[in-house]
Amino acid sequence: MPEPSPTPATTAFSSARGAVISASNLTKKYKDFAAVDGISFEIAPGESFGFLGPNGAGKSTTMRMIGAVSTRTSGDLSVIGLDPNQYGPEIRSQLGVVPQEDNLDSELKVRDNLIVYGRYFGLPHSYLGPKADELLDFAQLTEKAKSRIDDLSGGMKRRLTIARALINNPRIMMLDEPTTGLDPQARHILWDRLFRLKEQGTTLVLTTHYMDEAEQLCDRLVVIDKGAIMAQGSPSALIRQYSTREVLELRFGSNRNAEVATQLEGLAERIEVLPDRILVYSDNGDAAMQRVIELDLNPLTSLVRRSSLEDVFLRLTGRSLIE
Amino acid sequence: MTAMIDAPPTPHVNRPFLLPSLYAGNARSVMERGILSTAKTNWLIVVSGFFEPVFYLLAMGIGLGSYIGAIQVPGGHTVPYAAYIAPALLAVAAMNGAVFDSTWNVFFKMNFGKIYDGMLATPLGPFDVALGEIMLALARGFVYACGFMIVMQILGLNLSWTAILALPSVLLIAFAFASFGMGITSYMKTFQQMDWINFIMLPMFLLSATFYPLSVYPEWMQYAIQAMPLWHGVELVRGFTTGLVTSAMLWHVLYFVVMILVGMTLTTRRLKSLFLD
Numbered sequence A: 001m002p003e004p005s006p007t008p009a010t011t012a013f014s015s016a017r018g019a020v021i022s023a024s025n026l027t028k029k030y031k032d033f034a035a036v037d038g039i040s041f042e043i044a045p046g047e048s049f050g051f052l053g054p055n056g057a058g059k060s061t062t063m064r065m066i067g068a069v070s071t072r073t074s075g076d077l078s079v080i081g082l083d084p085n086q087y088g089p090e091i092r093s094q095l096g097v098v099p100q101e102d103n104l105d106s107e108l109k110v111r112d113n114l115i116v117y118g119r120y121f122g123l124p125h126s127y128l129g130p131k132a133d134e135l136l137d138f139a140q141l142t143e144k145a146k147s148r149i150d151d152l153s154g155g156m157k158r159r160l161t162i163a164r165a166l167i168n169n170p171r172i173m174m175l176d177e178p179t180t181g182l183d184p185q186a187r188h189i190l191w192d193r194l195f196r197l198k199e200q201g202t203t204l205v206l207t208t209h210y211m212d213e214a215e216q217l218c219d220r221l222v223v224i225d226k227g228a229i230m231a232q233g234s235p236s237a238l239i240r241q242y243s244t245r246e247v248l249e250l251r252f253g254s255n256r257n258a259e260v261a262t263q264l265e266g267l268a269e270r271i272e273v274l275p276d277r278i279l280v281y282s283d284n285g286d287a288a289m290q291r292v293i294e295l296d297l298n299p300l301t302s303l304v305r306r307s308s309l310e311d312v313f314l315r316l317t318g319r320s321l322i323e
Numbered sequence B: 001m002t003a004m005i006d007a008p009p010t011p012h013v014n015r016p017f018l019l020p021s022l023y024a025g026n027a028r029s030v031m032e033r034g035i036l037s038t039a040k041t042n043w044l045i046v047v048s049g050f051f052e053p054v055f056y057l058l059a060m061g062i063g064l065g066s067y068i069g070a071i072q073v074p075g076g077h078t079v080p081y082a083a084y085i086a087p088a089l090l091a092v093a094a095m096n097g098a099v100f101d102s103t104w105n106v107f108f109k110m111n112f113g114k115i116y117d118g119m120l121a122t123p124l125g126p127f128d129v130a131l132g133e134i135m136l137a138l139a140r141g142f143v144y145a146c147g148f149m150i151v152m153q154i155l156g157l158n159l160s161w162t163a164i165l166a167l168p169s170v171l172l173i174a175f176a177f178a179s180f181g182m183g184i185t186s187y188m189k190t191f192q193q194m195d196w197i198n199f200i201m202l203p204m205f206l207l208s209a210t211f212y213p214l215s216v217y218p219e220w221m222q223y224a225i226q227a228m229p230l231w232h233g234v235e236l237v238r239g240f241t242t243g244l245v246t247s248a249m250l251w252h253v254l255y256f257v258v259m260i261l262v263g264m265t266l267t268t269r270r271l272k273s274l275f276l277d
Helices: A059-066 A088-092 A110-120 A125-138 A154-165 A184-199 A211-217 A235-242 A257-264 A285-294 A309-317 B027-068 B081-102 B104-113 B115-120 B126-154 B161-185 B191-207 B219-227 B229-242 B249-275
Strands: A021-030 A033-043 A048-052 A074-079 A095-098 A172-176 A203-208 A220-225 A228-233 A246-251 A270-273 A278-282 A301-306 B070-072 B078-080
Touching: A021 A059, A033 A059, A033 A220, A033 A228, A048 A059, A048 A211, A059 A074, A059 A172, A059 A203, A088 A095, A095 A154, A110 A125, A110 A154, A110 B027, A125 A154, A154 A172, A154 A184, A172 A184, A184 A203, A184 A211, A203 A211, A211 A309, A220 A235, A220 A309, A228 A235, A228 A309, A235 A309, A246 A257, A246 A285, A257 A270, A257 A278, A278 A285, A278 A309, A285 A301, B027 B081, B027 B126, B070 B081, B078 B081, B081 B104, B081 B126, B081 B161, B081 B191, B081 B229, B104 B115, B104 B161, B115 B126, B115 B249, B126 B161, B126 B249, B161 B191, B161 B229, B161 B249, B191 B229, B219 B229, B229 B249
Parallel strands: A048 A203, A048 A220, A095 A172, A172 A203
Antiparallel strands: A021 A033, A021 A074, A220 A228, A246 A278, A246 A301, A270 A278, B070 B078
16 A cells, blocks of 8 residues: 555644634535525534534535535535545545445445445555454444345444444544434434444534434534524523423314413413424423413323423424424 | 554545546555455356357357358458457457446446445545446456457467457457446436447447448448447457558557547546535
8 A cells, every 4th residue: 555645634634723624604505596505613623513403404415515525615614624625535534424324335244344445445454354343343233244234224224334434533423314214222322322432532523303312412513494504502502592491381182272372471481382282481381380270271281391402493493393 | 442453544545646636546445345246246247248259259150150251351361250250259248348337337336326425425536436447347358358368269260469469459448438338327317228328239239340341331331330439449359369450450549548538537527426516
């Protein structure tokens, strides 16, 4: 293998302010449609950063631009100090990419998927052999090393995709909807693995439309809708800023919800009427419930819970996240 | 995670002089992947590809050839019929191998396997992918060609020492067809469209002075055939195996060099627009 030459990738690693990714007015247009419409953000090394938004919000497009597989229409973008439009191969050599749709190589066995992928990075076989075994262990797939890809479950494929993305010891992990389509148990295993990576100092950049995922994994996130950033901050700060501490969920049956809503006005800071339920935002959910009982409204079901990012999203966009 | 492997090598990219953002100088890894997957899944297809031209040679060259005898070629020489069609079949084998690998194989990887999406998330650029896939097609074409040359030698159909030069010629032909085939395949979205490739290949195979000299056609048709790549391949290989080498063969070489340049440009651009939008 040829000797590594000093590339700009090694000389210009640390950009201004130490951000590992920084975007300013980043825009991607397809003809007249702006999939990403002038967003700005910075991601620090070791940070776990999330893009939260519904399908079609522009999350994946942003991820593709960061991953140097999509060219921006305008604005500035710097990844590990380099411009992705010009230094695609250099940037990609430092990333671990977990795409939304699994694209494992079904013509190769499980372990060969890792080895061959590592070869794409120009890594030597002597390194890849032990590394593949280590990653199979990490992904709990050691027994499946010689299996065909088609024989793996959805959760196993996801774990293998994550293992594959780690073959080059990436500085940044890019995860696009990492747990979509997985059952709860598989999701928790995956979260555990991602959390370990975070502990080791890997920068995680992920998109999700799951609140619990964002709350579990993200130090900081941006709420993104229709290609624009609606808000940014840590999950708890966003909840503090855009929602109340607690939420009272009431169900009166789909016919009565709208009618009862008028009577609930003034009861709490804010009320959202959804097709199937009414959300009453109050710092004290039990007190709000007490007043509902005093008004003799008789909900079919009631529930007091803590505010989540779902409520933040609803507040910011007037829409629910999963439609 | 358990014990870390000590001193992990950092992946690095040789920034090549040409096409820096499209090429990471690592087409070899794409080729390695192809060899590994072919070795495990498609080896039967690979073997069958060798026998096809051999059967043609036995049926047409030896069988039909015993009735035809010798054939007159431009320049006044006569060549036994089997020795006349054998180099053409060699050129056709090179074309078929290259086209199969660069069209059907590529079509599946592009549209079903999502393999290129995975590759292009790594340092590899579209030029690495195109070059790697084409080298794989060439490697296979070369193995076929060597096998066929051995058969020709045994049957006494190599009439001159220059026949050895047919091997690099076959590589050139295969490179041209593979680079072009991959570019064209990138436009294909359905199986019906893929059938168009066969629709072009079959008449080209039958009419490109493969089984009889071009002089049987009216003049306009001769020009049409001479515009097609296979005719250049047939003439080039035939010149070497029969020993009737002329300076005009340089034009055939030039034809393929241009075809390779156009094909590689087309393929790289298409891969870029498809996967690095």
